[in-house]
Amino acid sequence: MKLYDCPGPPSPRRVRIFLAEKGLDIEKVIVNIREGEQFNDEFREINPNCTVPVLELDDGSRISSIDAINRYLEEKFPEPPLFGSSPEERAHINDCCHYINVNGFMAVAEALRNSAPRLAHRAITGPRNVEQIAELAERGRQRVVYFFEDMNKQLENQEFMAGNSYSVADIGALVVVDFATKMAKIEMPEGLDNLNRWHAAISARPSADA
DSSP states (O other): OEEEEOSSSHHHHHHHHHHHHHTOOOEEEEOOGGGTGGGSHHHHHHOTTOOSOEEEOTTSOEEOOHHHHHHHHHHHSOSSOSSOSSHHHHHHHHHHHHHIIIIIIHHHHHHHHTTOGGGTTBSSSSSSOBOOOHHHHHHHHHHHHHHHHHHHHHTTSOSBTTBSSOOHHHHHHHHHHHIIIIISOOOOOTTOHHHHHHHHHHHTSGGGGO
16 A cells, blocks of 8 residues: 655545554555645556545555545554444444534635635635635634534543543544644634643654654
8 A cells, every 4th residue: 555645734644644543554655745746647547536645455445535545544444443333333433424524624725725826726625726705714714613623522521522531533623723823824713611721642652653
């Protein structure tokens, strides 16, 4: 296997943390997206959507969505289980991951990509130029605040995002919080003690530095 990667952006980090939790070390090829390397002809052959990460499988085929990559790795290397150990656990974890992706990750992306000067004309990922819309940036920031409040409520009586065991949902939520507060500069509201407690604990895991 081979992972097309780029240190810094949130999407590849979700896969690197997953790999670290699994104790896996696979070949990595760095794609310098800051220099636009994802748009060159060579990488377009690898991923026409011009995004990272991309996982090249042993048969030479490639997958480029984070969920597909992590699910493949879970099937290939089931221990420790990060998608749950029973149908019920998997259902709850998948449900939580969907919420995190739609209301967390996509909200931060909406806020950042519609406001950052360096992303002018690049309001969505991929090969096409799309203009920024300031109103979407403001909506994205408000959606992130709602996400923080919802996660704080969810963590009121449980240690992890999807229950009492660390899972891929915690990976996704950690990356969203860091993406929002560090890259998009969206401040976490005061008083979200449950979310802050969880974030400190998850950030202290060695995999968080992957």
